Structure formats: C-alpha cells, structure tokens
Amino acid sequence: MRGLFLAVFALLIVAGDSGRFSPQLVHNASAVLNQSKAERQQVNGALVMLWNASMQGSEQGQSLLLSTFQNAYNTNFDNNSINQEDASYWLEKLVRLENADAAWLLYQMLGEEGASKRFMRLAAIGNVAEAQLAFAMSSDSPEKREKWLVRAASQGYVPAQAALADWYLLHGKQQLAKPLLAATAELDMQSAFKYGRLLWDEENVDEAKIHFSRAAKLGHQQASRALSVINRYKQYSPSNMPTISWASVSRTGSECLQRIQPFATSLATIIRADSLYNDFVKDTRLSSLPICIAPPIWLKNDVLSCSANFKKSGVLGCDVAPLAIAAKQREFSHAVVVSEQGKANVQNGVMYLDISDAYSVFVHELAHFSGFADEYPIGRGMARKLCDEDGIEDFVPPNVIVDSEYWYSPHSTVDKWLSIDPATIIAPAKTCMVLGKNSYKPSRRITFMEHHDSGVIPPLYLVLWREQLKKQNIQRPISMNFFQVFHQQGNQKEAAHWLEEYEAFVGE
Template identity: 25%
Template sequence: MQTLVKYLCYLSGLLFSLLIAGSSNHLSSIGFWHVLNTKADPLQSYWQFPRYFSNNIAHLPRLTLGFLARENIPSAQYNYSLKLIKTNKNEQAKLFWLQSITYITHAQRQDLANLLLARARWDDLLLLKQQELLPKGDAYNHLALHTSNHYKRIPNAFLNDLGFTALNTLPASNSSCIYNVVMIGVHREGLYKLQSFTKQFNKVPEPQKGVFCFSKPVYAAGALECKNTLSMANCKWKNKALRGKVAKQFDYSVIMSKNGTANVMGKQMQLSTSANYHVFLHELMHFSGFEDEYTLPQSKQKWLCLKQGYVAPNLYISQGEPPPTGWHQSESCQQGGVAYKPSKDWSIMQYQQLGLSKRYRALWQKQIQQQETLTLD
C-alpha cells in the first residue's frame, strides 16, 4: 500500500512538472510573439524568457535585434553582427562580434569565421587567431595560406581539395607535352592566380596543343625567400637540393610572388599577382626565345645589339645589311645595330595587352618545331 502511495505521489509530481514546463514554454512563445507583432518591450521580454529568446533571437527584426545588441545581449550581438556583415557593414559588425565572441559556441565562431573568409576580412580573421578564438577548419587554413605559413604546416588534404599541392608532394610531369612547367606560389592569392592562368591556357593552348603542360599550383612558402619590391619579382630558393629536384622534374618553372614586375631568367619565370594572362603569355614566349620589341635595358643592348642576324624568332639585328623582306624597324636597339621585327604594328612582345596575333602564333609554332628538331638531333 505504501509503495502504491509513493508511486502515485511521484506520478503526480512528474505530471505537475511537465505542466509547469509546458506552461513556461507556452508563455515564452507568447512573449516572443508579442515582441514580433506588438510593441512589447524586447529587453523586458528577453529577461523574462532569456533561454527561449536566445534560441530564437535570429528571427527578430533587424531593428529589434540591433536594440538588444546595444543592450549587451551576447546572442543578439552575434546575430546582429552576422546581418551587418552580410550587408557589407563590416566595421560596424566588428564592434558587436568582438563583444560576444567569448560567449558564443564553437560552431558559431566557425560560422562567423566562414562569413569573414567569404568577405576576405583577413585582418579580422588574424585578430581571432591571435586571440586563440579562430577554430581549426577552412577559414583557419585559408588564413594560413594568405599569410604565407610554411608549406609543411598546411594540411595536404586541404590543398588537394582546392586543386593545389605542397612542395613536398610535387605532381608528376605529363608525358603528353613537349615541355612541363611547374607553377609555384608562396601565398593564397598567387595559387588562385596561377590556377586561373592554367585554366585559361588550357581553353586555347598556345602556340598549339601539346606544347606546354602546367602542373597544379604548388605551395612553397618557406622554401623561397621573396623580396618585397616594386622592381622585378625576385624569389630565391633557400635550399639548393629542392631547387635541383624541381629543375630535374620540370623543364621550366613559374614562381608567383606578392610584388614585382614579370621577368624571365633562363628557364624560370617570376611574376606577381598584379600580372594578367597576357603578361603571362608574353613571358611564356620568352621561354621559346622571343625577345622584347620595346627598348631593351641598356645593359642588354650593350651585347645583344652588337650581334648580327636573327637573335630571336622575332628580332633581326642589322649591322648595315638590308633586313629580311617584310620586316620593320623595332625599338629594341638604341645603340649598336638596327633591330627589326616581323610586324609593322605593335605585337604582344611590344605591348603585352594586345594578345597573340596569328603571325606571332605561326612564328612560335615554327620555333617550337625547330627546338624539337634540335633536341631530337
């Protein structure tokens, strides 16, 4: 009998608790409805039902959310900051997410980081990282690429998902092309730029299909020392063994740094993210021996302009003899001999933005054939 009484008492208490909880949730939803649809005081309603409001606060109108955010309600500050970021009011948003950042969940910090990444708010992401509040994940890894962290510290799986690879996992060369070119970047923007160059090239391979194959972008920050300069882009290998490994596996290399003008020295091209595709194509033609048709540097003129005859597929230097038929004077040499070029008009080798003409594509194809013949011989 006593056991039955105890059981009935327990059951009555449980039903009463459920009734009270149900009533509380009902009252909470009514209070929230009044804030949404009447002029009920949002701050007073929030403090009456803080848990319910925090769970549903993102559904509040922007003005109400902003009011609660200014009243230092962390959940309101966080959600209001997201709305501000989405309308490009990033600095205003920062005032609110900074105040709420230590109160929000790990998942919410991840969502905030992804939103900041989508807006390229690198300084904000860096601030979160410095405060040890940036969760590990895509935004964390993208920031590492942007700030040129050492290539060994970047997860290979993350790089592979982006279509990149790291220097310690060099891609294999492609036997279907005459020349293999490794594309090397030392920061995030450079990797994406190299990727875009390759995609554009592969749509219309120059000077024809099967000549050049480009590797996926290789991340090599930490292995190269790049000067921050407005003059020629200049990155140097820190390790001769790594440089030798790359040179052995690939015919040419392209290195993209943050600063500097495009240039080619031997089998290595260097350029920065400011370069566009036509600049890249101009420099690629240097790999095949083409010469600039604008005024050459004085140091180069001193020896090149003393030569006679064809010094490049697109440059003939006369020391008094007639130039080839149909060729026209070039600005390349201002001392020594007189330089001539195949085209009367400007070409890609004089003004890069013009793009590649049919005449110069044919010259390039002829040069590739001659180089291949020499290699076979």
C-alpha cells in the same frame, strides 16, 4: 534670400519668447514641429525658439534643431516648411556653438565641392566618427591619416575599423590589423575574407575556412575562389610531390617540347596560379604549340625564399635550389613561380610572376622561354648585347632584326619570315631605341611582345613560335638555373648532374 527673410521675420515675431526658460522654449517649439501641417511661418518661429534655447545652453534645443534638419535632409527637403537654405542658415549658427554634428550635416548637405574642409575638421574634432573617417581619407599625410582612422575606429565605427585594418595590412602590420578584422568579420565580407587570410597564414586552417565561407555566402568572389583552391589543392614539400604523366597534359597529343611546372608560394598565389593555368587551357590561340603545362603545385610556406629585388636585380626572383628535387621527380624543363610581389621576368628556365600579373603577362613571358625579344624599348645593358649585328647573332630572336652594313641582321631571320609569308612587311620596332639604333619586326601591328595587354599574336608569330620550340639548342631550361645555383654553392656533384641534364636537353 526668401528663406533667410522668413527666419529673421520669425525671430522678430517670437522675440518676446527669448527670455523664457529654455525647457519652455523647447516644449513650445516641439509642439509646433510635431504638427503634421505646420505652416512655414510657424516652423520658422519654432526654429527661433530652439535657437534661443540653444543659446541658453540647452543641449536638448541643439539636439532638436539638428534632428529637424537631419530629417529634412533625409527626405531631400520635400517638406515645404523647411528648405535647404533655411537648414544651412541655422546649421551655420550651430557650428558657431561648436556643434560637431551640425558641422558634419552641413558638410554632407553642401557636398565636397561646396563645403569647407573646416566643417569636416570641426566634426572630426567633435568625435563624429563618420567625419573622422572622411577627414582621415582626405589627408595626404600618413601620420594624420592613421591618427584619425584610429580615433574613428576607437568609437566602434565599422567602416573606420575596416579602413584602419586595411591601412595596417598595407604597411605590413598584420598583428595590429588582426583584432580590427576580428571585430568586423561578421559584419563586412571584405573583413571576413582578410581575417580568413590572416588566420590561414597562421595555419589556423579550420577558423580560416569558417571566415572564407562567411565571406563567400555574402558574395565575396575571392573568398569563393579561396575555398575552391583549398578544396582542390594541397600543399607539398619538394620531396613529396606526386609524379605526373606529361602526355596527359599535352593539348596537341604530340611531344611536349617544353614541360612547364607552375609553383605557388601561398594561398594568394595558388589562387592566381590556378587562374593562369585555367586561362591557358582555354586559350585556343596557343593550342597548336607543343607546350605542356601541368596544374600548379602549391608549395609549403617555407620552401622558397623570394624577393621583389632578388640579389639587388630590381626584379622578382627566388632561390630555386629547393625545386631541384621536384624537377628530378616530375621531369619538368621549365618552371613558373608565382610570388606575392615583384616585376615579372624570365631567368633562363624560370618565369617569375606576382599576383597582380594578368594572363597576358604570362603569355608574353612564355614567349621569352622560346627566345622572343621584347619589342618595346629594352634596357641599356641588354641593348648593348642585342642591338648590333654581331650581338644579335648570339641571340637570334625570332621576331627582331637590326640594321647591318648591307641589309639586315641576322639575314637568316629575314629569310625565315619571307619563306613563311612572302608578303611579310618589315616594320620598325622599338627594341633598340635606348641606343638610338634601328630595329625591326615582321608586322606593322602592335604585337603581344610590345604591349602584352592590348597587342595581338600575328599568325606568323605562332609559326615562328612552333619553329623555335623545335630548336631546343637555343633554349635555356631550368637545368641551367640549377647548374648555376649549385656551382655557386660549391656543390659540384649536383652542378655536374644538372649540367648533364642541360646538355641532354639542348642536344650537346
């Protein structure tokens, strides 16, 4: 209240100045404010003079009032002649004159919790770009957010231009985002990287590399990874892929009981596939498994047709027929396809991942290649097949059993657990919860088949995994996928070839 009293007192002292010509008021006030050691009462008097000039329509008076409070705010009101209470009082008065900059400064001073959204909105309407950006981001309405982002960006405000570009990219409007990213690429490393991505997708390789390099020099990690994979990988069509010696990628020095070839479908996905591959190479937990994974192949953009809702399945999938030529050349038994977006899953011999999937998801899905079942509640359709004593006999997952009339089913799975570790504790699993049926697993711990990100791989599971890999008759290699695809297409010659490959793999 003391600040308000001084302001009113000063108003009375200089009341005689109220009728003066506004330039004279501004001149007198400036002379006071420019004094390095002006007293509090003198400063308040100067503020009153500037307010009187403002009331007379003086833009210079409003501007000097605003800059005085802006300077005080910038120095955390260290100058004893102006405190935050004084500033709030006069800024409120300026807001009543519809001064948008005053509204924005008042909003900044009071903070999001203490300030009315009215101040932000008034500043936005008054074309304060910072306020327009803040107002846009505070809105839950897509239409309002885009409207205010456009207004802020049109003023050349770089953060707003970058935010609007992100908005367009999020909604698949790459061509609208492109000029905004081009305008901000030299000022913002994130924009430089995203602009490089757009240029790369348009096959403007040289320009894309320039922007990746600019972003990388500014410390952008994704840009550095993009340059790294561009330098280490090249794009292939299925017919011109190099051959591979699977023995050279074996970590055990023994036979490759699964030969897995990862594929990437874009620059973003080759970055992810390369990361997954390197994580696998460094993962000592899995080093004893006779699984061989080759470095990823970067496919040309038009090779695979993928969808996040492939054939209305609700999960990620692709038409894998184009990979049949590559499978003949490289002789892989399983494939991993990293696509842009979709729910991770395994379909016979193909694993589908998207760029957001962590390495832990890859390991979880890798276990599915060998027949492991999920230990979280599975869907009703799969539960009907797996969660009874007859159905589970058709699948025989190494890590899940169900109740039977006399004991557990399959009996052979329980015998296997106890033969490996007689101290095995049979614990409840959540697999069959959707049907209200009991299922069990050989560990009390939360395993990687229940929570991929936080679960562990118990030693018993690794032994079971190695045993599963030796049973090639229970696996479903990619040859089964190819057989199904070509059979559905009516290409019986190719279908017959892949059926023979499948039977050779499983030993039938």
